[in-house]
Amino acid sequence: MSAGKLIVITGPSGVGKGTIVRSLIARHPELYLSISATTRQPRPGEIDGKDYYFVSKEQFERAIEREELLEWAEYAGNYYGTPKTSVEEQINQGKWILLEIELIGARKVKKIFPDALLIFILPPSLEELGRRLRGRGQDSPEAISRRLVRARAEIEAKDEFNIQIVNDDLETAIEEIEKAIFGQ
Ligand code: ADP
Numbered sequence: 483m484s485a486g487k488l489i490v491i492t493g494p495s496g497v498g499k500g501t502i503v504r505s506l507i508a509r510h511p512e513l514y515l516s517i518s519a520t521t522r523q524p525r526p527g528e529i530d531g532k533d534y535y536f537v538s539k540e541q542f543e544r545a546i547e548r549e550e551l552l553e554w555a556e557y558a559g560n561y562y563g564t565p566k567t568s569v570e571e572q573i574n575q576g577k578w579i580l581l582e583i584e585l586i587g588a589r590k591v592k593k594i595f596p597d598a599l600l601i602f603i604l605p606p607s608l609e610e611l612g613r614r615l616r617g618r619g620q621d622s623p624e625a626i627s628r629r630l631v632r633a634r635a636e637i638e639a640k641d642e643f644n645i646q647i648v649n650d651d652l653e654t655a656i657e658e659i660e661k662a663i664f665g666q
């Protein structure tokens with residue numbers, strides 16, 4: 483497993499990871515985005531097999547038992563995990579893989595793949611993070627509260643990552659990430 487490259491993007495919910503990753507994938511066809519499995523309910527417009535593999539708790543726990551996940555974590559009351567086979571296959575083919583995952587999963591990936599590039603995305607402020615979560619309008623007030631509590635703990639761990647990028651102006655943040663990934 484040497485030719486491929488693993489890039490991990492982490493940051494609190496609502497910081498803009500999904501927005502950034504979608505833009506990176508659209509601009510750089512050589513990047514492959516790993517699709518995670520989750521027990522969370524799909525948000526309006528989310529498609530099974532594209533945004534996530536939406537599975538039941540039982541299916542997820544079976545995947546854990548069968549060691550089918552590269553990493554997994556519980557987040558705000560649901561399970562999330564990265565399917566092992568597809569990542570290993572893509573890495574072996576020399577592909578560049580993006581994982582958009584939370585902190586516990588990122589730590590696990592760092593242990594398995596010490597050469598992975600770990601990028602942490604920060605909000606300009608916690609107030610702005612709250613505004614983005616509410617503005618997205620897709621999570622209940624309770625889910626937003628759980629995400630904001632988790633955000634504080636995640637931000638405290640930012641120095642465990644190779645690079646920290648503040649997503650204030652979106653285009654600037656994307657350019658900084660492109661520099662980190664491709665060098666310039
Ligand atoms: P995440 O994937 O980290 O949970 P999203 O990509 O869903 O976050 O973004 C959360 C909300 O913030 C979305 O409504 C998105 O349009 C908005 N957003 C993302 N980046 C910025 C930015 N730089 N400035 C203002 N709003 C942003």
Ligand code: 5GP
Pocket residue numbers: 492493494495499518519522553554555557562563564582583584585586587588
């Ligand atoms: P959301 O419910 O907003 O889509 O995702 C919640 C959190 O789970 C985000 O921080 C997201 O990055 C993270 N996440 C998504 N997929 C995975 C995964 O496969 N593994 C881990 N550990 N976290 C994930």
